[in-house]
Amino acid sequence: MPAVRSGRPADAAGRAGGRATPTQWALTVGVIVAGVVTIRPLDTTGRGLAVALLLLVNCALMAVRLLFPGRFSAGWMVAGVLAAAALMGVADAGTAYLFAFFLTGWSGYRLDTRPALALAAACSLLCGGALYLGSGPERDAASLIVGFAVGAPVLAGMARRSRNQATRAVIAAAEASEAAARAEARTAVLTERGRIARDIHDVLAHALAGVNMQLELVDALLDTGDLDKVRQATGTAHGLVKDSLRQAQWTVHALREDALPLVESLAAMLESSGHRNALTVTGTVRELPAQVTQGLLRIAQESLTNAARHAPGAEVGARLEYAAGSTTLMIVNGPATERATEGWGSGMGLIGMRERVALLEGTVTTGPVATGAxxxxxxxEAVIPG
Known part of the structure; x- marks a missing residue:
């Protein structure tokens, strides 16, 4: 355990400025009162004066320990050990040993293990030696036992320190867990916001852009008086509106995490785009998670929209493959057979497609077709694991 300059463990330094509890004050006052009442001789001359001065020093150290815990360093504890041992050696009777008891207990709580044990051992030796030398010819075993036992409370102080450390560790772990939960919740919210933004783009941007293009075409055709082409353009716009309503229903299902029929939805999407019997399914059809189904449908929608925009009139084919460990969707369109109309679309489709696949831990490959029909x-081509 790392130590600070004062000799206390780092965790104890955090307690340095803490206030003493009422129980600690009561015990401290009790020790001081017991010392004043019982320790003898207590006088203003001779040996009694020495006892009074040492008693005053010990009482002051007891008070400073509670009033200024952050300043009561290892050096103060050493001074306290010397003062307690001297008081036990000079006094003839009383409870001088209580000062040493409380001091060693406090050292076990405030110091690292090795310094605390060393201080307690030194206190025991000094107090035991002081009682042995000060008791004269009538030395008895009881006084020696009391003297050497003053270091025992260090174990209680160490136990209390360990208990407090464990409590703080549990509190810190709980706080860290709560912070992690908050961060996870925020990440989930941001992810969901991104998902909703992509859905809004897919449902609104494409449909509105297509409808706007058809309305612009209608406006241009009105000047020519070609009513057949006007009706054709308005019919296309109506189809886009109906398709967008259908896509809005898919989006609502996805946001509610309803199960979507992937094969049927893909077939309906292709048919509504003018590509009948364009879907090929291989492998054993199985139910996929709602997020995977929705992601594949959005990729198909984006691919069909891009095909209609950049390769109008081209044939489009789709292949859905169910493999043991993945599901693959491939959308391929041929070259354009009509003049492409530029200037509509948000440009966010491919970005949203890659984001969807990344969230599903899959891969997406896009590019021109160099061979074949x-x-x-x-x-x-999007490959989703699972």
Whole structure:
């Protein structure tokens, strides 16, 4: 255990400024009163004066120990040991040993183990020697036992210190656990906010951008008087609105963590985008967690939106593969057959796609198709473990 400069353990330094309890004050006053009443000789001359001065010193040290605990360092304890041993050697009778008892107990509480044991051993030897030399020819075993036993309270002080350390450790662990729980809750809130932001983007940004593009087209067509194309554009806008309503329902289900039928939802999404029988399913179909299902649906939605934006008129195919340890969704579109219209879309789709896959601990690969029938198109492949 690390020690501070005063010789106290580091944890004791934190207690240095603490106030004494009423019990400690009561015991201290009791020891002082008992000493004044019982210790003899007590006079103003000769040996009685020496006893009175030593008693005053011991009483002062007892009071300073409670009034200024932070300043009662190892040096003060050594002085207290010397004063207590001297008082026991000079006094003929009384409770002088109580000062040594309390001092060694306090050292066990305030000092590291080795310094506390060393101080207690020194106190026992000094007090035992003082009683042995001061008792004269009538030396008895009882006085020697009392003298050598004054170091025993150090064990009680050490036990109290260990108990307080354990209590503080439990409190610190509880506080750390509470702080970790608060941090985890905040992380969960931020994650959920990010998820909702992605859902809002997927539901609103794409639909509104598509509807806006169709309305701009309608406005341009009105000047030409081509009502058939106007009806076609408004029909497309109505389809986008219906599709966005369907996606809003998916989002509500996801936020409520309802189970979504992945295969049926993918097929309906492709069909509503104008791509019939475009879904291929391999492997054994199984129910996936709601977060995985929602993530795959959002990836498919983003892929279809990007295909409609950058490769209008292109064929789109989707493949859903259920493997033993993962689920893979691949969306591939061919090259554009119509002129692409730029200038709509938020640009956050691919970012949101990567964020979704990262939250599911999966991988996503995007890039152009270099070979095969879809050469010149675009491929999105997401692999989700589990």
């Amino acid at each position: 879809d050469r010149g198109g675009w491929r999105v």
